[in-house]
Amino acid sequence: MRHHVSTASCANPDLLRPAAPGLPSCLDFDAAGIPCIEEQPRSLRVLAEDILYRLPLDQARTQIEALITRDSATPITFAPQRALLQDFMGVPLIADMASMRDAVAGTAAETRGNSAWPDAAIPVDFVVDHSLTVFFSGNSEALALNRRLEMERNRERFQFIKWCDRAFGNMRVIPPGRGIMHQVNLEWLSHVVALHGPGAGIARPDTMIGTDSHTTMVNALGILGWGVGGIEAEMAILGVPLVFAPPLVVGVRLAGALPRGSNATDLVLHMTEFLRGVGVVGAFVEFHGEGVADLSLADRATIANMAPEYGATCAWFPIDRMTVEYLRMTGRDEGHLRLVEAVARAQGLWQDPGVSPHLSFDEEHVFDLGTVEPSMSGPVRPEERLSLAAVPPSFARRLAELRGPGPSPGIGDGPDHGAVVIAAITSCTNTSNPEIMMAAGLLARNAVDAGLRTKPWVKTSLAPGSRAVTDYLAAAGLMEALDTLGFNLVGYGCGTCNGNSGPLGPEVTRAIEERDLCTVAVLSGNRNFEGRIHPLIAGAYLASPPLVVAAALAGTVSLDLGAAPLGTGADGRPVHLADIWPEPEEIADHVRRFVNAEGYRRSYAGGMGTTEEWEALDAPGGLRFPWDEKSLFIRPSPFPGLGPALDLAKPLRNARVLLLLGDSITTDHISPNGAIRPDSPAGRALIAAGADPGRLGNYGARRGNSDICHRGMFDNPLLQNELVSGQRGNLALVPAGGVASVFEAAEAYATTGTPLVIVAGRNYGAGSSRDWAAKGLRLLGVKAVIAESFERIHRSNLVGMGVLPIVLTEGTTRHDFTLEHGDLIDIELPEGLAVRAPVRLDLRRNGGHDARFNASLDVMADAELEMIRQGGILPALLARAGGA
Numbered sequence: 001m002r003h004h005v006s007t008a009s010c011a012n013p014d015l016l017r018p019a020a021p022g023l024p025s026c027l028d029f030d031a032a033g034i035p036c037i038e039e040q041p042r043s044l045r046v047l048a049e050d051i052l053y054r055l056p057l058d059q060a061r062t063q064i065e066a067l068i069t070r071d072s073a074t075p076i077t078f079a080p081q082r083a084l085l086q087d088f089m090g091v092p093l094i095a096d097m098a099s100m101r102d103a104v105a106g107t108a109a110e111t112r113g114n115s116a117w118p119d120a121a122i123p124v125d126f127v128v129d130h131s132l133t134v135f136f137s138g139n140s141e142a143l144a145l146n147r148r149l150e151m152e153r154n155r156e157r158f159q160f161i162k163w164c165d166r167a168f169g170n171m172r173v174i175p176p177g178r179g180i181m182h183q184v185n186l187e188w189l190s191h192v193v194a195l196h197g198p199g200a201g202i203a204r205p206d207t208m209i210g211t212d213s214h215t216t217m218v219n220a221l222g223i224l225g226w227g228v229g230g231i232e233a234e235m236a237i238l239g240v241p242l243v244f245a246p247p248l249v250v251g252v253r254l255a256g257a258l259p260r261g262s263n264a265t266d267l268v269l270h271m272t273e274f275l276r277g278v279g280v281v282g283a284f285v286e287f288h289g290e291g292v293a294d295l296s297l298a299d300r301a302t303i304a305n306m307a308p309e310y311g312a313t314c315a316w317f318p319i320d321r322m323t324v325e326y327l328r329m330t331g332r333d334e335g336h337l338r339l340v341e342a343v344a345r346a347q348g349l350w351q352d353p354g355v356s357p358h359l360s361f362d363e364e365h366v367f368d369l370g371t372v373e374p375s376m377s378g379p380v381r382p383e384e385r386l387s388l389a390a391v392p393p394s395f396a397r398r399l400a401e402l403r404g405p406g407p408s409p410g411i412g413d414g415p416d417h418g419a420v421v422i423a424a425i426t427s428c429t430n431t432s433n434p435e436i437m438m439a440a441g442l443l444a445r446n447a448v449d450a451g452l453r454t455k456p457w458v459k460t461s462l463a464p465g466s467r468a469v470t471d472y473l474a475a476a477g478l479m480e481a482l483d484t485l486g487f488n489l490v491g492y493g494c495g496t497c498n499g500n501s502g503p504l505g506p507e508v509t510r511a512i513e514e515r516d517l518c519t520v521a522v523l524s525g526n527r528n529f530e531g532r533i534h535p536l537i538a539g540a541y542l543a544s545p546p547l548v549v550a551a552a553l554a555g556t557v558s559l560d561l562g563a564a565p566l567g568t569g570a571d572g573r574p575v576h577l578a579d580i581w582p583e584p585e586e587i588a589d590h591v592r593r594f595v596n597a598e599g600y601r602r603s604y605a606g607g608m609g610t611t612e613e614w615e616a617l618d619a620p621g622g623l624r625f626p627w628d629e630k631s632l633f634i635r636p637s638p639f640p641g642l643g644p645a646l647d648l649a650k651p652l653r654n655a656r657v658l659l660l661l662g663d664s665i666t667t668d669h670i671s672p673n674g675a676i677r678p679d680s681p682a683g684r685a686l687i688a689a690g691a692d693p694g695r696l697g698n699y700g701a702r703r704g705n706s707d708i709c710h711r712g713m714f715d716n717p718l719l720q721n722e723l724v725s726g727q728r729g730n731l732a733l734v735p736a737g738g739v740a741s742v743f744e745a746a747e748a749y750a751t752t753g754t755p756l757v758i759v760a761g762r763n764y765g766a767g768s769s770r771d772w773a774a775k776g777l778r779l780l781g782v783k784a785v786i787a788e789s790f791e792r793i794h795r796s797n798l799v800g801m802g803v804l805p806i807v808l809t810e811g812t813t814r815h816d817f818t819l820e821h822g823d824l825i826d827i828e829l830p831e832g833l834a835v836r837a838p839v840r841l842d843l844r845r846n847g848g849h850d851a852r853f854n855a856s857l858d859v860m861a862d863a864e865l866e867m868i869r870q871g872g873i874l875p876a877l878l879a880r881a882g883g884a
Helices: 042-054 057-069 087-104 142-153 155-167 181-189 213-221 230-237 264-278 297-305 321-329 334-346 388-403 434-450 467-475 479-484 506-515 545-554 584-594 597-604 612-616 681-688 706-711 742-751 772-780 792-800 862-870 873-882
Strands: 016-018 025-027 076-078 082-086 124-127 171-174 193-196 202-205 207-210 224-227 242-244 249-255 284-288 314-316 363-368 375-377 385-387 420-426 459-463 520-523 539-542 652-660 756-760 782-787 804-808 824-828 838-845 848-857
Touching: 025 042, 042 057, 042 076, 042 202, 042 224, 042 284, 042 314, 057 076, 082 087, 082 181, 082 230, 087 124, 087 155, 087 230, 087 873, 124 155, 124 181, 142 155, 155 171, 181 207, 181 213, 181 597, 193 334, 202 334, 207 213, 207 230, 213 224, 213 297, 213 314, 213 321, 224 314, 230 242, 230 792, 230 873, 249 264, 264 297, 264 363, 264 375, 264 385, 264 434, 297 314, 297 321, 297 434, 321 334, 321 597, 375 388, 385 388, 388 539, 420 545, 434 467, 434 479, 434 545, 434 584, 467 479, 467 597, 520 545, 652 742, 652 782, 681 706, 706 772, 742 772, 772 782, 772 792, 782 824, 792 804, 792 862, 862 873
Parallel strands: 025 202, 082 124, 082 207, 124 171, 207 224, 249 284, 249 363, 284 314, 420 459, 420 520, 520 539, 652 756, 756 782, 782 804
Antiparallel strands: 016 025, 076 242, 193 202, 375 385, 375 539, 652 824, 804 848, 824 838, 838 848
């Protein structure tokens, strides 16, 4: 497997000094004359190092000064050293790049020697981890059967990805079955300090971006990185620095220690609730204080992983002795560990126990670890943390919301309202944490010994993020108990957490549909948005792996798992959670004995670059991909050839509102996601093209086909378009009245040349960093999104697709529009349009002026304005290549 080493030169070589005697050099801030840098949050020092490495000293000082003063009028640039892709986002990204190669072919750019353009300017790891669907579970054959089906159903996609591995010079592919990208990144890809420059003689703090919002998990190692959309990722991969305003940094001082019986999942659910309350959307969160030293690296990773759920750009932890010990435990070289500590100390990124220097945070808050109690979050948002006793009432409220007043959920011998029909130990958030995975295994062992079994209607599964997990569970003798309870290994991938939970049993499906049941999932994941986990369930609860096991034993969320019996033991007596919960000392002993460097080295020693199935997979060669016009999975991208969505020199007149949406509309509501229904616009198009109606698969597998994804926009059964009162789902009003799918309504407006806008509430675009949430809007004919606020990634993606993000003035909400069918909106842009320019919105009803609202353009830099003028990042890059 190729080894990634950057050869980018340092712009200020005279500022280099050895990190320590006999070690490579690093940048010296004192020699650069950067004032007050030692008082800055450590995460900002990493950004400052990147700026100082790349830019001439005068330019670097200007940007670093803006960083220190948080001058929002002066944008800063960031060039991550590496990128991490997953297949759902990676396939459309590479399809864009391959299509750009086609566009360059035969042009003057090619005659100048650019036939391989575009290519990756930075190292790229492409981890195929989002294609696993849990079709089979609860038996010893599940792993083999799911892997076989994964390869069969994704053959075209995988051939394209394998072509990428050959066609792009700075990209390596980690094939399916090797782990979840973030856990592999934490355990193997990341080294905290990277070597750069000719001869790899300059040591730098590691930085990165990933095409998944949970890239932030690696912040636990002191690596600065976060999730971006595929559009931003393309910029970074092609060597275009990201541009943004200097971030605010919220300091969180951790105090105290976790109580007995509480674990890292409980902690992160509390932290998500806490930081959503604080309000950290778009900010850097930086943890420090005496409580940090008491958290294992895996516990820190659990907290950092869920930064998107509390809205932060990143969630950075300092480098300390625990960091080095984790690197040692996961098999890193001792010489490199010395370099990590030396560079961290030299750059002010190191924290010693009991030392808490004064840092200039924009806000600072204290979180007491001692307040954490066993918890779950749900039923539709990660920040909805609940004590175990509060879970049954939360579901009762959800039931009343969806079904109205009625009888309370029953608890009997079959599934009823509140039944747990999916119990999944899954996702990078928790399976990277040996303590809680051991706790799940020990609880399963104790449950089996007590004579408990899971309820028959529960679909159980175990999908860890790396092979290291099953290795240490097997070494500890705990896999047998998990298998006995149905938590058999189903694969190494995102699975249920990503919405690939697979089908429910036919009898469970029949009960849900015939009796109109509201059932739930309980999973150890990080996302539980409406419609994400499975289309037949009414909600989902996030929980620690041991609580997932407990929920499978109880079979319902209508019981207080902490107080009510989970079932009846072999002796005929009720068994409570406290009876089988493992002692902390036993968990710690099992981690000490069975989780070690040798195990991680063995797991990652070989085969990460291939598998037997991957070797047998045929794939094309050459620098240009041979597109198959009949393919229903991989098609050329339309986006490089798009022109501007609108003329910024003119007002946008007579726009119709396609959707009126509420607060916290996520990319799971917006993007094509989940299973493709035969009666949906995408399903009908696939069937018309010859696809098997019973094997349409999911939208993730079709993200390389823009026509299908275009038709799948807003195809969420729980979407609430407030213009369509009393109904949920993929619905919009058509020009002449009546209701159709969003795609069909947009097509109808397109025939009359009517521009479209979307109006939404707060935090529009929350959720995973999905480029299709912006790409699809462009294809639907949406010119602008008017919202009370945007989540960071989605705002950037809108700009990257040439769609205007417009923010309502503080105090104005979507409710003030009182929109009706037929209303028109004019968007008045000022002359000499500038960053964050004021925008006037005129609402016209029945041909006359009805109301006027003030707003602003949520664009942060002149480069973003220029991107919108050219129609998005891809046309802009093509124009640059043509003129190079």
